[in-house]
Amino acid sequence: MEARAKRYTSIGREAAKPGVVNVNPIQRGGLLTAEARKALQEFGDGYSMCDFCLKGRIDRIKKPPVAGFLQDLASFLGMDVVRLTNRCRDAIFVALMGLKRSRGSSVVVVDSNAHYSTYLAAEAAGLEVVEVPNTGYPEFKVRLDAYQRAIEEVEEERGEPPVAAILTHVDPHYGNLSDPRPVAEICHEHGVPFLLNAAYTAGVMPINGKELGIDILTSSGHKSWASSGPVGILALSSKLAEDVLVRSERFPNKELYLLGCPVLGAALATLMASFPAVLERVKRWPEEVEKARWLVSELERIEGVRQLGVRPKEHTLICLETPGFHEVAKKHKRRGFFLYEELKKRGIVGVQPGLTRRIKLNTYGLSWREVEHVARAFQEIAEKYGLEVR
């Protein structure tokens, strides 16, 4: 095994090479800032944030200023209390476990565009999911008004409201942005806690939980906060904080469903180091959306290409149906991999290898020059394989 194991020391990464343009749909908002890269070196060892832990609680550490940072993070999100978790899905799981215990209900309402991990968090917490439909092909818009009916159905059939209603702020399939306000209103009328999963939004676009009526906001450091991660963000209104942050009976200093401290050496250090850059970058969101829209218009010049989800784009995560490329793949000796490989030749990575029927990409943080390069590359590849480019 020793001989074979040697190879693990020299694993490399195409996407990390200088000059490569990475359009991976889940990676753009997580790419490290220069400050985070420095923090990564300084705090690379696992327990590096715990040197001056005096109270057995990472959220109370003052050196480095973790406690102050979490307070700033809460203010930035327009929420009252923040805890860090392992991932965004763990933040949802922790919230559901706490609410289930305090409210005794067994159902949660979830939008049908939610990430698979939202469904897993509900299932692992022992909750039944009632789904809010979307409008289907080609827009897949979540029917926000249907939250009312979903909640009322649960109340009628179970005699109690659902433990919470979850809305995915921007979904991972189509990059649709759903307005939380009408859902917040419905939830509050029915006394149902409203959880907004902002994995794709908080950290890249401005968001204020208080203004939007959010009780629980979850997000993902490695998805949208330029953190190495894994790290999830669980932001709570003070009204619900106690219900969610259940204390352990045996160790009352520890928060039960967090399983005590998350170990957040490099993950937390990079989240902190990138925070000032995040405060700045959310102000540039309108231009980020503009780049996404421009790329869509350029790619739709290719035969058969059509953007799925709500038009025009309100987020940088783009889903396209690409039947022309799919036809090419059928006859290509590399099958679906041809598209990945053609893009790679042009210095572009991040479109899932093998896929050609539908593809996803994300323009967040790309320069105009890079977005133009991506557009030209797709158009060139289309022309090379005989697809019309209008």
Next chain:
Amino acid sequence: MEARAKRYTSIGREAAKPGVVNVNPIQRGGLLTAEARKALQEFGDGYSMCDFCLKGRIDRIKKPPVAGFLQDLASFLGMDVVRLTNRCRDAIFVALMGLKRSRGSSVVVVDSNAHYSTYLAAEAAGLEVVEVPNTGYPEFKVRLDAYQRAIEEVEEERGEPPVAAILTHVDPHYGNLSDPRPVAEICHEHGVPFLLNAAYTAGVMPINGKELGIDILTSSGHKSWASSGPVGILALSSKLAEDVLVRSERFPNKELYLLGCPVLGAALATLMASFPAVLERVKRWPEEVEKARWLVSELERIEGVRQLGVRPKEHTLICLETPGFHEVAKKHKRRGFFLYEELKKRGIVGVQPGLTRRIKLNTYGLSWREVEHVARAFQEIAEKYGLEVR
């Protein structure tokens, strides 16, 4: 907030300065190797291991060779199947949730030296804990024979065996090493799954799950595998793998209590990069123990200092009662912090700031020269404050 946030970009770390000797009890086994530091740069971005994910399962990724690595890791531990989790405690939690579901029991047997997070994992999983006592001051040795009685009591009172029995291989309080074999035997006689928490052992000392009769082995990458983490290791015998790795009903490709893929960019990359060094270093374990024993003998020359836990040391985690230093602290203007500060002046960090009654330190991976430096430093400080050094 922008102005205040700037400080988060420049947080530094004493313990990371060149030449500083870090004896932090939880950090020695996690310090990165040179190979891991390189991997940290290459795979610093959060989803860096997922570039070639074709099946939506990180444990099946072939490029980088994650799937092969997990198989090698299982072989190295003498186990059949490995999954990675967020932390060691999450590995315990996942195992307990799975076993509770498949076995329908509501009690778990745990040794009284277990880490607080083991108790939290049990409590969060909705299990009652039946505790196996230890011998108390000064040895605090877990009474391995008492597992028999604990299991039989559960069987008699509940009419069903406990969901599992957990033994902490080396505990975090005294660094006592408990022999898993007698417990494994008792468990197997009663048909109870045996979980060994090897957070402080696997990755620093040799361990073979099959030879020891272990059904579930958990460990911590950032504690004992020179990984940046956070990352937990959940190693299973094939007999129990299905019971623990419950599939989601809605997403059968995903393992429910893992909540799908753990996101393991830098954490996994550093775990892999350090693996060849780990294979080598476990062979040097006898000398590591020798250094710990030597340091204990030198520190016990100081008035009042006495090693707690089993003697002689069988692990590098050392707990000392230090009443002499505690007396000094009472009169010192810096109170308990004097010891931390005196050590720091001598280039030593990692003894918890403020503590003087009992202290913990870990010699793992220190050179003889560094261990000698630590011994001299304590002796010098003792003499400075009028404590006798024999």
